Amino acid sequence: MEAGVWILHCRGCSNVFDVPVKADESIFTHTKTLRCPLCQATPQNAGDWHDIVDFKLPPLN
Ligand SMILES: [Zn+2]
Numbered sequence: 001m002e003a004g005v006w007i008l009h010c011r012g013c014s015n016v017f018d019v020p021v022k023a024d025e026s027i028f029t030h031t032k033t034l035r036c037p038l039c040q041a042t043p044q045n046a047g048d049w050h051d052i053v054d055f056k057l058p059p060l061n
Pocket residue numbers: 010011012013014015036037038039040041
């Protein structure tokens with residue numbers, strides 16, 4: 001249901017980055033655990049979580 005590419009916004013450096021999410025994963029877990037690829041801040045360092053900006057469906061194979 002949540003599978004696809006989510007766009008997250010880092011509260012630490014305002015970087016916006018893509019996060020691929022598989023069907024058995026939760027984007028909400030990623031917002032609280034993923035490290036920002038630009039500033040390397042954990043969500044805890046950056047303000048508890050990364051904000052969800054957008055969602056793109058995966059390309060159909
Ligand atoms: Zn960042």
